[in-house]
Amino acid sequence: MRIGLLGTGPWARQTQGPALREHPEAELAGVWGRRAEAAGELAARLGTRAYDSADALFADCEAVSFALPPDVQAPLAVRAAAAGCHLLLDKPVATSVAAARELAAAVEAAGVASVVFFTLRFAPETAAWVAAQSGTEGWLTGRADWFSPVFGGADSPYADSPWRKERGALWDVGPHALSLLLPPLGDVTGPEGVVAGRGPGDTVHLALRHVSGASSVLTLSHSVPPQAAAVTAELRGSAGVSTLPERGEGGAVVPFLRAVDALIEAAGGGRRHPCDAAFGARVTEILALAEAALSPSGQARP
Template identity: 70%
Template structure:
């Protein structure tokens, strides 16, 4: 299936949870370059409800949706997402994936290989790479050499009393902050400090709090603190790199995720038009899954 810049990219949405309702669905429905053809979900009643809100139709079978669209956006738990992404790619659909693309390295590799076999485009929604200020900061820093030390901390109150719509998510309860927000931290550190040679991980602090130390092949090092268990007053996202160019701090995010997701849609449209892979493609997502899996193997199970 193909699309040109003259006609909207026909898109399907897989998923009906808060992320699909608040971010993916509205962005796809409102984007000038896309036509939201339909919604599929594991709960048909939820798919029907969301489709009604978005002015589109619900599908009972994902294969039928794949047959009717040029691309699919996935807002599903990672290990539900991965096999459906493979099926969608094999059906010729371009992919807008969520992070992490999977929690098993083999599943993430299968997604990347399916994308390459099918010759479809894939963009993974690492949010900071599509925010107006943060995306430019990442591009500017990547153009500078000599970064020696990095830090990326992502502290949220999802399980800390913040009344988050994501607190009831079973996969987040099972996997914790490492898998949910660890990808964001790695998406900052890897493009600036390079390939990782060694990963050290430890639990410490409230709830699901995890500390990571990375030794990069370049000789640089980085640290991350990840938690969904902090008090709302302690929440925040911070990142910085230090080196020959001085100290550079990640700017604060100033917009809603749906706005950033709209730019991810732009990136997919560009990848479809040009055939050039986006930096946040399925292979990058595979690398992130592999690093998080190495970290997870060092940690005791969450209780």
């Protein structure tokens, strides 16, 4: 599958570009970025060509992979779907409900495949855990804590990300936490099922009610010091207690390779992946409800 890469930041340089170059069933067709100089530099490093136009890249590809801020990604993904490209999207697919729904509708109208890269849904150990718990009945409560030091003193390439600074952990790691809890516990019950409160820095606490009758709590933060960082999740119910296993070593490249596998399978006539654009849009809807619950006005930002 000829796959184009959109984006030139750390995610594109460290994860997506190397994985697309390495994947045995993918050909990295080219790179487009908002800064032509950066696109040229990354393309040279990856042994491919830089494109001056995203639409020209779409025309030369079967699929495109996004390493862009969510609200840059969404309108470009709509254009890519209309051009017949399958989509490997980053999370969140957008930070506005309207943009997320437009993207999901564009995928459906074009009949293209889509996969959203929720890292833990593609890491072998954690993906297997989600699948096993989703097939288990009787869960009553869930918990997911994502304590990240991106703004807490870590030497992180994402600390200077403008959209992360603006939107915080809710929008950056909140999608990951929801991707773990929604499959075993079910969808959230609407505006009344989302309660939220603020903590220090960009820390937020969410309490969710699920259609299954279960409840869950999430704590999301980029503001902890490195020594306090951790990612944990657990479920409790009639089956006992199940705890998210640790992800294997090797960073995000192995999970991303598996996401490429999933896109190729879906594009080849396989079943729609559970982490498709429609699921990505639902995650955006839930996060927007949480943002509205945090806002004095009771409304999410546009």
